[in-house]
Amino acid sequence: MFRFVPSAAALALAALVIASGHAQDPGDARTALYPYTLPAIDRGLSRAEGLAPAGVATLAVRNRMTATLDRTGRSGAPYAAGRVIVKFRDGSAMSERPSYSNFDVLRIDPSEDAEAVADELSRRPDVEYAQPAYRMHKSFVPNDQFYQCVASEPLRPCQWNLPLIDMERAWDIQGTAGSQITVAVLDSGMAFENKVIRFRGRAFVDDLGNVHPALGTVDIPFAAAPDLATAGRFVAPHDFIWDDNDPLDLDGHGTHVSGTIGELTNNGAGLAGVAFNVKLMPVKVIDGDWDIIFGAPNEGTDDTVARGIRYAADNGAKIINMSIGRTGPPAPVVEDAIKYAVGKGVFIAIAAGNDFEDGNPTEVVAEIASRVQGAVSVAAVDRSSNHAFYSSTGSWVELAAPGGSVRGFGSPGVVFQQTIDLTSGFCLVEPDACGTRPLFAAPRFDAFNYFGFQGTSMASPHVAGLAAMLMQQGITSPAAIEAALERFAKDLGDPGRDNLFGYGLIQARDTLRGLGLAR
Numbered sequence: 001m002f003r004f005v006p007s008a009a010a011l012a013l014a015a016l017v018i019a020s021g022h023a024q025d026p027g028d029a030r031t032a033l034y035p036y037t038l039p040a041i042d043r044g045l046s047r048a049e050g051l052a053p054a055g056v057a058t059l060a061v062r063n064r065m066t067a068t069l070d071r072t073g074r075s076g077a078p079y080a081a082g083r084v085i086v087k088f089r090d091g092s093a094m095s096e097r098p099s100y101s102n103f104d105v106l107r108i109d110p111s112e113d114a115e116a117v118a119d120e121l122s123r124r125p126d127v128e129y130a131q132p133a134y135r136m137h138k139s140f141v142p143n144d145q146f147y148q149c150v151a152s153e154p155l156r157p158c159q160w161n162l163p164l165i166d167m168e169r170a171w172d173i174q175g176t177a178g179s180q181i182t183v184a185v186l187d188s189g190m191a192f193e194n195k196v197i198r199f200r201g202r203a204f205v206d207d208l209g210n211v212h213p214a215l216g217t218v219d220i221p222f223a224a225a226p227d228l229a230t231a232g233r234f235v236a237p238h239d240f241i242w243d244d245n246d247p248l249d250l251d252g253h254g255t256h257v258s259g260t261i262g263e264l265t266n267n268g269a270g271l272a273g274v275a276f277n278v279k280l281m282p283v284k285v286i287d288g289d290w291d292i293i294f295g296a297p298n299e300g301t302d303d304t305v306a307r308g309i310r311y312a313a314d315n316g317a318k319i320i321n322m323s324i325g326r327t328g329p330p331a332p333v334v335e336d337a338i339k340y341a342v343g344k345g346v347f348i349a350i351a352a353g354n355d356f357e358d359g360n361p362t363e364v365v366a367e368i369a370s371r372v373q374g375a376v377s378v379a380a381v382d383r384s385s386n387h388a389f390y391s392s393t394g395s396w397v398e399l400a401a402p403g404g405s406v407r408g409f410g411s412p413g414v415v416f417q418q419t420i421d422l423t424s425g426f427c428l429v430e431p432d433a434c435g436t437r438p439l440f441a442a443p444r445f446d447a448f449n450y451f452g453f454q455g456t457s458m459a460s461p462h463v464a465g466l467a468a469m470l471m472q473q474g475i476t477s478p479a480a481i482e483a484a485l486e487r488f489a490k491d492l493g494d495p496g497r498d499n500l501f502g503y504g505l506i507q508a509r510d511t512l513r514g515l516g517l518a519r
C-alpha cells in the first residue's frame with residue numbers, strides 16, 4: 001500500500017547522527033566561491049528509471065530516522081531539543097535577537113523536557129506565550145512513480161491542474177499575470193541563481209547503522225531553473241537555515257512549488273505556472289537532507305518559520321505561500337507572525353496537510369489561517385476534482401486546489417513542474433533507486449527535470465498565484481481576496497462549506513470576473 005509520510009523528505013536526515021556534532025563552529029559555514037557562469041542543464045522530463053519511488057520500506061526507514069534526533073512531545077509532535085521560544089508581554093528582549101524576531105529563544109539543557117519548561121514559563125504573568133521549537137515539514141508526498149511524458153505527447157496533459165481551475169480563460173482576462181506583485185515562497189529554497197558554493201560534507205551514520213563517509217570539501221554547482229529565471233524575477237532572497245542571502249534549494253520542493261506559482265509560460269519551453277509574471281522572493285525556512293549533511297546552522301522549526309513570515313512582510317512581499325506545516329500543539333509564535341503579515345496587507349496561502357490517512361490530526365499552521373481573514377488553508381483535489389486521498393480535513397479547511405493523486409490515475413495524476421534533478425539526493429537515502437550509481441557522492445544542483453509531486457504543497461501555490469492576479473487587479477485587502485476566492489469557488493461535496501473542500505475548488509476566471517474587473 002502506498003503510504004504518504006509528509007515529514008519524511010524534510011526530516012529524513014534530521015535524525016542522522018552527524019559524526020562531528022552539530023554545526024556551531026565557523027569552519028562549518030559554507031563559502032560562496034564565484035558566480036557559476038555555465039548554463040543550467042535541462043534534462044527535460046524526468047527519467048522514471050533510476051528515480052525509483054519512495055517505496056514503503058524506504059519511508060519506514062525514514063520514519064525511524066526521524067525519530068532519533070528530534071524529541072517527541074506529549075502529542076507526538078517532534079521538536080528540536082535544547083530550546084524554548086518565549087515572548088514577554090512588555091516586549092523586552094532577553095538578549096540579542098536573530099533577525100526578524102519579536103520573540104526570544106531560550107537555551108535549555110537538551111535533556112530537559114521543553115514542553116514542561118514552556119508550560120512553566122507560560123504560567124508567568126510577564127510571559128505572553130512560550131512553546132517548544134516544533135519541527136515544520138513540507139506538505140508534499142513523495143510520488144510512487146515519476147511520470148515520464150512521452151515525446152509524442154504534448155506537455156499539456158501533464159498539467160491537468162491548470163485547466164481544472166479555469167486558468168487559461170483567466171489569462172485571457174489578465175495577460176500580465178501578476179507582474180507587479182511579489183510572492184514570497186517560504187520553503188526549502190529556490191533554484192534562483194548560478195553559483196558555486198564550497199561545503200564541508202561530514203561523515204555520518206544513519207539509523208540503520210550505515211556509515212556514510214565524509215565527502216570532505218566539495219564545490220557544489222547551483223544554477224537558476226531555466227523555466228523560472230528571467231530578468232528582474234527574484235527579489236530580496238534570504239536564507240534562515242544558513243543565515244545568508246543565498247536561499248538555494250538543496251531539496252527540490254521549494255523550486256517545484258515556485259513553478260506552480262510562476263513557472264515561465266508561453267515561452268516555448270517546459271511547463272506553465274499560474275501567475276507566470278510575478279516576482280518571486282525565495283525565503284528558505286525548511287532544511288533538506290543535504291542542508292543537514294553539510295551542517296546548516298539552523299533547522300526548519302516554528303521560530304525559523306516565524307522569522308521568514310516577518311521578513312517577507314517587511315521586504316515587500318504581497319503574497320506568501322507556505323507549503324509547509326506540522327501537527328501537534330499550537331504555534332503561537334507562527335500565529336503572531338501570520339497576523340503581523342496580514343496586518344501589513346499580505347495575503348497568505350497555507351497547505352492544509354497530508355495526514356488524512358494518518359489519523360487526520362489538525363494541521364496547526366493551516367488551522368491558524370481559518371481564524372484569520374486574509375490567510376487561507378488549502379486542501380487538495382485530484383484530477384477528477386475529488387478529495388485527494390491524503391488531504392487533511394476539518395472545520396478549518398477553507399479552500400481546495402489541485403494537489404494531484406496517483407490513486408486512480410497513476411503517474412499522470414500528479415502535479416508537474418520543473419525542479420532540480422533529484423537523483424543524487426534520492427540515491428543517498430534510497431540506494432536501490434540508483435542502480436549502479438555511486439550510493440553517496442557530492443550532489444549537483446544545476447541540472448533540472450520536470451517532476452511530478454502530489455500533496456497539499458502542490459495545491460497551495462495555485463491559490464497564491466491566483467491571489468497575486470487578484471492583487472494585480474487592485475484588490476489590496478487580504479481579507480477581500482480571501483472572500484472573493486471563497487465566494488467564487490466551485491462548491492464540491494456536500495452543499496456549501498464542508499470539511500473536505502472548504503468553500504470549494506478555486507476558479508480563476510470566475511473570481512477575476514466576479515469582481516467586475518474583467519476588461
Ligand SMILES: [Ca+2]
Binds near residue numbers: 265
Ligand atoms: Ca515554460
Ligand SMILES: [Ca+2]
Binds near residue numbers: 370371375376377398
Ligand atoms: Ca482564513
Ligand SMILES: [Ca+2]
Binds near residue numbers: 495
Ligand atoms: Ca461543499
